[in-house]
Amino acid sequence: MSLEAKLPEGAGERRRLGRQIAVDGLVRVALAGSAAAAHRAPARRYRRPNSAWSWKKRLAAVAAGLVSAAAGGLIVLWLHGGAGGLRVESGEVSNGGRAVGTLAAGKHYRAGAQGARLAAPGGGKLSLSGGASFTPTATGLELASGEVIGRKLSRAELRAGPLRAESAGASLALMRLAENGLDEAAVVVFAGRVRADAGGGGVAVAAGQALAVGWGVEPRALAVEDLKAALARQRQALAPPGEAAKYHQITREYAGRLEDFRRQLQSAQAGSPQAGELQSRIESLADCQAAHQRRLAGLDADAAEGARIDRRVDFLDRAMRDGQDNALISAFDPGHPEGGQVWLSMLSR
C-alpha cells in the first residue's frame, strides 16, 4: 500500500492517517507476535518424529504382522463408545480418598500420581494423566483438570471447561489446566474426526489438528504445527526467560546497597554534608528499587505465562507422540489375542 500517492490534503486527515499508521504497526505486531518472532526467528515448523508416510508404513507393517499371526488374517476394528460403567484397568483411581475399581456416572474421581487407564464395558479406553480430576457422565467424561487420551471412542462426549468434544470413532487427547485459575482447555485429534464446540458453534477437528480455548489463539481447528507456531510467537512476545531472575538480582543488589548506606548514615554526624549526601543517595536508590520492583511484577507474570505456554506445547507434543505409541501398543495388545486393535483410520491417513 503506497501512501505517498494518496496523502490527504487536510492536516486533520493526515493526522488521522498518522494514527492509522501507528495502529497498523501495532496490529501487525499483535497478530504476528513479537519483533523477533515475526521475522528474525521465524516460527520453527513442528516436525513429527516420524513423517506421516513412515508412520503409515510402520502401522502397515504392524497390521501385516498381526494378519499373519492371527491365522486366517483376522483384523478386528473396534469401535466402542460410552463411558458408563467404566472400570479401572491399570493405575489407581480414588473417590473421596478411597480407591475404586469401577466408576459411576456423576461421581467425582481423581487419578493416582502415576495416572490410570480405564476401560469401558464395550472396550473403549481412556488414559488419564497423574492427578487428573474428572467425573464420568452418561455418555462420556467431564475433565476438571489434567489430561485424558481417549482411543477409538464412538459417540462419546468429553468435556473440559468451556470445551466439548464429541467423538465418532476418533482418538483424541484432551487437557484442561484448571489449577491456574484460567478457563483454558484443548483437544488434539490423532485419528478420526471430532466435533468440538467452544461455545461459538461446533467445528470439525480432523486428525493432526487441535482446537484450544483460552490459549490466546482463535478457537478454531488448527494444524498442531500451526498451533505450536502460534504458541512459539506468544512465547517470544514475552520477556526473555531469565529476565525476571536478572531483575530479582538487581533488586537484591539495591537492597544491599541501601542497607549499606543506611548503616553509614547512622554513623555519620547528623546534619553534616556527608549525612545529607547519604540521605539523598538513599532516596534516589529507594526510588530505583521501587521502579524495578514494579517492573518485576510484569516480568514474573511473563515468566508464569511462559511456563503455561511451555506446558501447552508439551501437551501437544505428548498428545501426538502418545497417540502414535498407543496405536502401536494397541496393535500388539497381549490381552486380546483374538486380534487386538488396528486403527484403520490412521492407516488410511
Add this chain to the structure above:
Amino acid sequence: MPAEQRSFEILVAEYRGMVYAYCLGILEDAHLAEDVTQEVFLVAQRRLADFRPGESFGAWLRGIARNEVRESRRAAARRHVVADSDLVAGMEDVYARLDDKSLGDAWVERLAVVRLCIAALPELMRRAMELVYSAGLAVAEAAARAGERADTFQRRLSRAREKVRECVETKLGLEPLP
C-alpha cells in the same frame, strides 16, 4: 558487567517492542523494521548522554527511529511518512498514550489494548486482517484464500483497519479528530 551497560540492556528490553511496532507501522516490512530497530538502539546507546532526564524516553527513541528511516536508503519509499509533521503527530498521539505505564508495566501488556480491539472485530474482518497481517499474504492472494474478489476483500480490510483504529483511539482516550 558495568552498571551502565546493564541499565541500557534493561531499557532495550523495555522499549524494543514499542520501537519495532513503530518502525513496522512506518515501513510495512518486518525485516527492514527489525534492522532499523537495531540501528535505533545502537544510536541510542551512543547518544545516551544527549537524553535529558524528564523527557519521555519513548518519544526520544521514536525521534531516533524517524531519523534512521530518513537516512536509510532501503527505507526511501517510506521517507514521506516521517517527513510529514501531521502524520508524525498522529502517530505520536497513539504512542504517547502507550508510553503510559498505567496500561501495564510491560509492552506486551500495553499491547493488550490492540488485541482486544482485534478480537472485537466481526469474524470476516478479523479473518481478513489475519490473512494479510499474520499470514503475510498479499491482498490478492488473501482474497483468493478467502474466496472473495480482491476489491471486496480490500474494502473489508480497510474497514477492519479503521474499526481497530477507532477502537484503539477510544480505549486510549484519544479525542476523535474533526
